[in-house]
Amino acid sequence: MTISLKALFAALPAAMLVGATAAYAVPINDDIDGSILLTGTGSYIQDVTGATASGAPAGNYGGIDNDVWFTFFGTGANAEVSTSNPATDYDTQIWVYSGYDGFNLSSLSVVDYDDDGGSGFSSLVNFATTSGTQYWFNIDGFAGDSGTFELSYADLADAAPVPLPASGLLLGGLLLGGGVAARRKKRT
Ligand SMILES: [Ca+2]
Numbered sequence: 001m002t003i004s005l006k007a008l009f010a011a012l013p014a015a016m017l018v019g020a021t022a023a024y025a026v027p028i029n030d031d032i033d034g035s036i037l038l039t040g041t042g043s044y045i046q047d048v049t050g051a052t053a054s055g056a057p058a059g060n061y062g063g064i065d066n067d068v069w070f071t072f073f074g075t076g077a078n079a080e081v082s083t084s085n086p087a088t089d090y091d092t093q094i095w096v097y098s099g100y101d102g103f104n105l106s107s108l109s110v111v112d113y114d115d116d117g118g119s120g121f122s123s124l125v126n127f128a129t130t131s132g133t134q135y136w137f138n139i140d141g142f143a144g145d146s147g148t149f150e151l152s153y154a155d156l157a158d159a160a161p162v163p164l165p166a167s168g169l170l171l172g173g174l175l176l177g178g179g180v181a182a183r184r185k186k187r188t
């Protein structure tokens with residue numbers, strides 16, 4: 001019995017074939033749903049070799065290839081995000097967005113963009129934020145360039161806003177229930 005090479009490859013799970021050719025791990029923040037939450041002021045170094053294109057809208061600014069994602073909340077003042085730092089070794093671009101509906105990348109609105117606003121080919125955006133609004137940004141390589149970036153960020157909200165509705169409703173229900181019980185008790 002002979003098995004053709006084509007038949008053998010067809011029988012192999014797709015993951016095995018991908019694993020055989022992919023030399024680098026896909027970053028945990030390769031897609032928007034894996035966005036890393038940033039707060040306050042700080043820095044983050046990441047090797048993005050292995051990142052893939054998410055298909056996010058690029059506005060009028062060309063293409064997005066091997067993007068990785070971050071998210072933060074605005075303070076109402078300007079926020080700054082930059083790859084203009086010593087460890088950055090490739091030609092970065094940054095896209096900033098708001099309005100993600102949690103499902104469709106097409107729901108994103110481009111808030112800001114930069115290619116070479118930092119030193120060399122690095123990127124820097126500084127833009128006005130709305131207090132409590134969530135923003136997302138991706139860092140990608142110009143024309144598919146890839147490497148390591150050193151991200152610095154400043155004036156982001158210190159934490160994600162605490163979601164009030166669920167606890168507020170529960171508290172309201174308990175207070176209302178307690179009030180009714182108190183009135184009933186008073187009548188007897
Ligand atoms: Ca990606």
Ligand SMILES: [Ca+2]
Nearest residue numbers: 092115116121
């Ligand atoms: Ca650039």
